[in-house]
Amino acid sequence: MQFDQLLQYTLSGLSTGAIYALIGIGFSIIYNATGIINFAQGEFVMLGGLLTLSSLELLKLPLWAAIPCSVAFSTLVGILFERLAIRPLKQPTPINLVIITIGGSILIRGLAMLVWGKDTHAIPPFSGDTPIAVGGATILPQHLWILAITVVIIIINKIYFYHTISGKAMRACAYNRRAAGLVGIDVRRMVLFSFIISSAMGAVAGIIVAPLTMTAYDVGVMLGLKGFCAAIIGGMSSGISTVIGGLILGVLESLGAGLISSGYKDAIAFIILLLILFIRPQGLFGKADSERV
Amino acid sequence: MLEVSGITQIFGGVTALNAVSFSIRKGDITGVIGPNGAGKTTLFNIITGIYTQTAGTVSLEGKDVTGLTPDKLARRAMVRTFQNIELFGAMTVLENVMVGMHTKSSSGLLACALKMPWSIAEERRIRAGALKWLEFTGILDLAEQTAGSLPFGKGRLLEIARALAVEPRIILMDEPAAGLNSQETLGLATLITRIRDLDITVVLVEHDMELVMDICDRIVVLNLGTKLAEGTPREIQESPEVIAAYLGDDD
Amino acid sequence: MKRDLFLFIGFAFLILLAPQLFSGGYLMNVLVFVGINTMLSIALNLLLGYAGQISLGHAGFFGLGAYLSGILSTSYGVDPWLAMPLAATVVGLMAFFIxxxxxxxxxHYLAMATLGLGIIIYIVFNETVELTGGPSGLSGIPNLKIAGITFDSDVKNYYLIWTATLMVMLFSLNLAGSRVGRALRAVHDSEVAAQVLGVNSRILKVQIFALSAIISSLAGSLYAHTMTFISPASFGFNFSIELLTMVVIGGLGSIYGSFLGAALLTLLPEFLRGANDYDIIIYGGLLMAMVMYMPGGLVRGIPALFRRLVTTKKGEAGHA
Known part of the structure; x- marks a missing residue:
């Protein structure tokens, strides 16, 4: 009985954790390419879900077409954001960047409220909602979709960063932006790329989670912050450390909500965030690095 | 005055400084020279508490000051200037120097905010002191300008005035002549000797050989992280190792 | 020096005269909020504009002040005049240690950490139902009383809040112009240079963080005792962002700028009644536009704009 419960919490925690991981990787990619923490990251998650909804209901697209359509639109917003807000900034100090990305986040959220209203919306699950029994616990098909899509995206990510020219150039930027510029990498282009990739990833995360949790104009705030928390646990890596960070966070949150109190569920992520920043700012798995402190 | 012994600094496997030791006599102007990458700036950063060295000790006026933070060193009358002048750009020239009087004043946060009589008196003293140092460095007429708008040469003088306001017994200058024209460099040489005449020990890292040979009493030569030679300008100019390693490949 | 004093006296005079000019009760109520928000944006500005340290959790300190004072005076019968400094002390100590x-x-990391802190505090307000009343709020908080006067009307509250606000302003103006204020600005411009000159930047930053939290807490207590009802919704993440917007729009590092920002952002929704919930679009847009086109805030941007207008006018006249 007790074990079944633990298993149940852990399983559902893993799938939320996978979402956090995707969002967290989005944060890390932009951070590594530009040194910016994009406070608007969560808004792409929201856009992914709501744009899918509109593609399904307004454009009457089937699900398999609605998803790429939504990802494409969210990415377009990401491009516009980089072009109109980040690139023209004359004094890109950290504080100005924090403020401008917060401003962008509020603006996007406000516009979403204008378009979709304040109601929560449901998106149908990808393949029904018949629960599947696993051990003594049950999971939904959507959980499996989430885990599978996350794995696929992480693999694509890996291939991109290690086996393509632009991916390698992006890693060079992450390592040393000035040096990358000196050897002829177009750093500004890489900044744009990083926004494209992370807005697309955010949108995917938003789409696959929407059937489970419903979606609304303001879901991006919390999901974005949790994703950031995952990235911090993973030491702002755009790879496996952040995935593990997301999974740890998802499971702890789910266990905390189930065993302690559901009201404090959201506090768990932020307590972990503060502890990590205070004690191991380089992340759980990282080597000491003075960047963050 | 200042004693450096066995300073070693390793950055991720690269030895930037290897067991460097020397001592600086009170009242001297000492030059630290060496080709690029010799570790001069690293050494300065260690002495002034900005980096923590891998090994070795620093002592100031006979007391061990290894590992003390820059603000504690300022309270022990050691101050420095930076190669790329670090001004408080948004503040006026006068305010910059007034910050230099920080250790010579003590009103706390509440006393300042409540304008207690003693803090008003202290403020007056800070202003007078700062004006005095602006006059000393010859930039009194720029007092109300924004520091960020100063030409480089004047900025350098401001940085020195600000450092002097700490009333140091020892001042370390990192390439004070860098970016100055020949006229300004001449002025700087005079200023440095005038600082020494105030009983302030001067240490400078410098590339301008003429300046170093002219004003320094002693010179320490670094090369590839180790001390190559130490002596008077004449001894250094005649040292075969120095000529081979440094003056020889002068371009 | 003299000029600064005259400016402040003139400002204070106008503020205290205002109730004679605007008689509308509703406007008085809005102006009370302008006062509270001015205090809060000054508090945040001391930290962000002077010391250069961001906080996205200031609504949390504001809320702690409100709840501590509210709970002490409602549930434990502590006199509000005692509850306010008690709350401020607790919040100040907490901010000092954290x-x-x-x-x-x-x-960015400081931004995220303070944001996390703010959200944790907000969650605690919601969850400790026995103490705070949870999401439905805490009501029946007593008004402040002095010499037989109870501060229970908008006009009385206006004088109460603005007396406190003017005191906070004078306090902050003095501080900004002092050796501590200079040291703060120095840390902002170049921390390493400030340290080399003997400024202990670490202690200084912590001190100003605590001071900023104390002012926010006092504003929170005053808010609780004038409104007599508080609920967690007033102290969430959105309000922290609203405070940030006030400071940035008004002008970083300017005390009068904080007043401008607070006044604009408090009055704006009143003028945009029809737009009710869509004001967040305007906040977002304003925040972005200010950072991009007027990074000095209104307090510097408007005079600069005016000067430019005057010089182009003159230029045109010269050409003609």
């Missing part, structure tokens, strides 16, 4: 680890962080 300040050491949190202010080691820089830039």
């Amino acid at each position: 300040g050491f680890p949190i202010l080691k962080l820089k830039g």
Whole structure:
């Protein structure tokens, strides 16, 4: 009985954790390419879900077409954001960047409220909602979709960063932006790329989670912050450390909500965030690095 | 005055400084020279508490000051200037120097905010002191300008005035002549000797050989992280190792 | 020096005269909020504009002040005049101790950590139902009383709040112009140079963080005792962002700028009644536009704009 419960919490925690991981990787990619923490990251998650909804209901697209359509639109917003807000900034100090990305986040959220209203919306699950029994616990098909899509995206990510020219150039930027510029990498282009990739990833995360949790104009705030928390646990890596960070966070949150109190569920992520920043700012798995402190 | 012994600094496997030791006599102007990458700036950063060295000790006026933070060193009358002048750009020239009087004043946060009589008196003293140092460095007429708008040469003088306001017994200058024209460099040489005449020990890292040979009493030569030679300008100019390693490949 | 004093006296005079000019009760109520928000944006500005340290959790300190004072006076019968400094002391100590680890962080990381802190505090307000009343709020908080006067009307509250606000302003103006204020601005411009000159930047940042939290807490207590009802919704993440917007729009590092920002952002929704919930679009847009086109805020941007207009006018006249 007790074990079944633990298993149940852990399983559902893993799938939320996978979402956090995707969002967290989005944060890390932009951070590594530009040194910016994009406070608007969560808004792409929201856009992914709501744009899918509109593609399904307004454009009457089937699900398999609605998803790429939504990802494409969210990415377009990401491009516009980089072009109109980040690139023209004359004094890109950290504080100005924090403020401008917060401003962008509020603006996007406000516009979403204008378009979709304040109601929560449901998106149908990808393949029904018949629960599947696993051990003594049950999971939904959507959980499996989430885990599978996350794995696929992480693999694509890996291939991109290690086996393509632009991916390698992006890693060079992450390592040393000035040096990358000196050897002829177009750093500004890489900044744009990083926004494209992370807005697309955010949108995917938003789409696959929407059937489970419903979606609304303001879901991006919390999901974005949790994703950031995952990235911090993973030491702002755009790879496996952040995935593990997301999974740890998802499971702890789910266990905390189930065993302690559901009201404090959201506090768990932020307590972990503060502890990590205070004690191991380089992340759980990282080597000491003075960047963050 | 200042004693450096066995300073070693390793950055991720690269030895930037290897067991460097020397001592600086009170009242001297000492030059630290060496080709690029010799570790001069690293050494300065260690002495002034900005980096923590891998090994070795620093002592100031006979007391061990290894590992003390820059603000504690300022309270022990050691101050420095930076190669790329670090001004408080948004503040006026006068305010910059007034910050230099920080250790010579003590009103706390509440006393300042409540304008207690003693803090008003202290403020007056800070202003007078700062004006005095602006006059000393010859930039009194720029007092109300924004520091960020100063030409480089004047900025350098401001940085020195600000450092002097700490009333140091020892001042370390990192390439004070860098970016100055020949006229300004001449002025700087005079200023440095005038600082020494105030009983302030001067240490400078410098590339301008003429300046170093002219004003320094002693010179320490670094090369590839180790001390190559130490002596008077004449001894250094005649040292075969120095000529081979440094003056020889002068371009 | 003299000029600064005259400016302040003139400002204070106008503020205290205002109730004679505007008689509308509703406007008085809005102006009370302008006062509270001015205090809060000054508090945040001391930290962000002077010391250069961001906080996205200031609504949390504001809320702690409100709840501590509210709970002490409602549930424990403590006199509000005693409850306010008690709350401020607790919040100040808390900020002081958390300040050491949190202010080691820089830039984005500090932003995220303070944001996390703010959200944790907000969650605690919601969850400790026995103490705070949870999401439905805490009501029946007593008004402040002095010499037989109870501060229970908008006009009385206006004088109460603005007396406190003017005191906070004078306090902050004095501080900004003093050796401590200079040291703060120095840390902002170049921390390493400030340290080399003997400024202990670590302690200084923690001190100003605590001071900022104390002012926010006092504003919170005053808010609780004038409104007599508080609920967690007033102290969430959105309000922290609203405060940030006020400071940035008004002008970083300017006390009068904080007043401008607070006044604009408090009055704006009143003028945009029809737009009710869509004001967040305007906040977002304003925030972005200010950073991009007027990074000095209104307090510097408007005079600069005016000067430019005057010089182009003159230029045109010269050509003609």
